[in-house]
Amino acid sequence: MSKSIKIVKVLAASGVGSFFFDDQAAIKAGAARDGAAYLGEAVTPGYAHVREPSESVSVMLVLSDGYVAVGDCASVQYSGVGGREPRFHARQLAQQIEQDLGPRLLDLDIRRFRDAAAQAEAWISESIASRRAAAYGVSQALLNATAHAAGHHVMARVIKDEWALSDPLAAVPIYAQSGDDRHANVDKMILKGVPILPHGLINTLELVGPEGAELERYVRWIVARIKQLRTQPDYRPRIHLDVYGMVGALVQGSPDRTADILQRVEAAAGPFPLTIEHPLDAGSRDAQIKDLARLRQVLRARRSQVKIVADEWANTAEDINLFAVNQSADLIQVKTPDLGSIHNTIDAILDCHRHGVGPVLGGTCAETELSARATVHIGIATRVAQMLAKPGMGFDEGYTIVLNEMNRALRLDAYLDSAAA
Structure with missing residues (x-):
């Protein structure tokens, strides 16, 4: 140096x-x-x-x-x-x-x-x-x-x-987002073997439908396409949907009634594990922590395996700590631009690990290829639960940027280790 x-x-x-x-x-x-x-x-x-x-x-x-x-x-x-x-x-x-x-x-x-x-x-x-x-x-x-x-x-x-991390650098699962093209991009994700899909951009009540009927229909379609298009019989992606609080909005914010809809969607997912991001929006950080915790408790009491992701109101390292301490979610999206300097992102991810909560290394469709490549290095160093393919809403571009940067970094790291041996 x-x-x-x-x-x-x-x-x-x-x-x-x-x-x-x-x-x-x-x-x-x-x-x-x-x-x-x-x-x-x-x-x-x-x-x-x-x-x-x-x-x-x-x-x-x-x-x-x-x-x-x-x-x-x-x-x-x-x-x-x-x-x-x-x-x-x-x-x-x-x-x-x-x-x-x-x-x-x-x-x-x-x-x-x-x-x-x-x-x-x-x-x-x-x-x-x-x-x-x-x-x-x-x-x-x-x-x-x-x-x-x-x-x-x-x-x-x-x-x-x-950060004195003892584990070696490692590949992490990539989570892809479809944008508005909720069908063609799902096909692309399946053909490319993406491990977590499709985000879905479920940002209106119409996309959820009465009692969750449209969301359930969409998940059944995803399942059918996976079975039809997969090239390997053991390909079993996790279905991850960001519903922008719309499920809760449909039932006036009730965690219990939100759980009813999520269980129907879980049944539609069949053999594929299901994750729901931001199922409801309680309007403030403290209320969000309370209502998500309640929703998670209800789902577990009913033996549901749906995983809940905290997103809105979990913006800063302090916010993320409170969500993690209160066990309000199975995973927390760490939205990199919202945390400012990336050393805060690293600290927040490690805080999630300490509390047994899965960190989702997220960010936004609105950032750039350069910021996406930099955050890949955070993901492979801290071993996040999953990492968002970004930027953009077109799938192919963000997936290419994140996957290729991850593979480059891991190959170079392996070479440096072998050269030093």
Whole structure:
């Protein structure tokens, strides 16, 4: 590890994300879908329209040996709601990173990522309003810089070493999302042997149907396609559906009645294990913790094997800790942009492990290929329960980015171990 490598310049370039920023509050209030757009007025601060192109900022740390370490600032699709930071504007954020933060980053010692990321996050909190988005991208670039300074360029190795993780790097199951194309993308997932599918984007009451009839019908169709299209008889993917709180909304938030519907969907899944993400939305963090815990207790009392994923209201490391401590879910989605600096994501994942809760390394369709590749290294170092294929809503692109980065990192890690032996 070279002591002479330093940051000599910080650059930032505005860009786009892989999907959109959507004003969820306006959509829930009745903004109508019009093709790829939404009609109506925005209601959440920071939005001029209900749907706006997602944005990103590439952070480039120019090092003294000429290497440029990179990371991308990004935010989630539904920025500004559910306790989340308001949406950012890329040109403004890029200017702030270069002019306000850049000079301070020149003093960082990049040999220790964890320390550097924490210090950078503190400086960001003092000077930048979109602190989580900024810290997300800056920390990725710092991790890249530390891996370069170490001479091996495997970011997962830095995480493993600095958090003193004893297990070797390992592949983790990838969870794919279909977007609105809920049928053709399922076929693609089955043909490619994806272990966890399809997300489904079940974000309206119509997609759930009376007493869950439409959701049950969709799951029966998925099961039929798996049996028809699988090329290996032992291919048994987990069916994971994100229902955006719609099941609970259908039954006025009742955990018991939500459980009734989930059990019918579980029966439709037959031999394939079922996971339901965000089955209900209780309107606040504490109420969400309480109602999800109740739902989980009801399901277990009925001997249901449905797994529940906490999503909304589990945004920060503190939130995730409370969900885990209270055993409110079988799994918790750790939404990487919402946690800001990626050292917080690592801490949150390890906290889930300590409490026997499965961490889902998530994120958003609205981020970039660069941020997706960086978070892959977190997943294989911390051995998450599953890792989201991202970014975008098209399946193929996100799956390719995440799977290939995972395989590259693991192959290089194995080579470095053999070369050192």
